[in-house]
Amino acid sequence: MATSRPSIPKYRRQKRPKGADVAFVELNGHRHYLGVCGTPESKEKYARAIAEWSANGGRLVVDAGDITIVFFGGGFGDGDYAVADMRQAWPVLR
Numbered sequence: 001m002a003t004s005r006p007s008i009p010k011y012r013r014q015k016r017p018k019g020a021d022v023a024f025v026e027l028n029g030h031r032h033y034l035g036v037c038g039t040p041e042s043k044e045k046y047a048r049a050i051a052e053w054s055a056n057g058g059r060l061v062v063d064a065g066d067i068t069i070v071f072f073g074g075g076f077g078d079g080d081y082a083v084a085d086m087r088q089a090w091p092v093l094r
Contacts, residue, residue: 008054011046013037027053027060 011034014022023037025046032049035042053060 008050011043025049028058032060 009025009027012024012026014024014037016022021037023034023039023042023046024031025034026032027049034045034049049060
């Protein structure tokens with residue numbers, strides 16, 4: 001039995017009531033905005049996103065600079081829970 005290849009997500013347009021329409025591609029259920037629809041820059045971003053997505057087996061690699069960790073500490077004793085929470089979160093973040 002032949003395996004089916006996933007289809008390549010389309011370059012799409014989101015209409016704006018005022019101003020230029022915006023281009024986006026939906027990868028793994030998330031919209032990635034590419035800029036003003038129809039411009040060479042947005043088409044280049046689309047080609048780059050699709051190339052990265054297909055090279056990684058249908059997944060996008062997240063740059064470490066794009067991750068933000070917010071920690072609200074204090075008020076709960078000596079704060080030892082923070083170390084335990086980070087130990088649990090670390091395998092997910094790697």
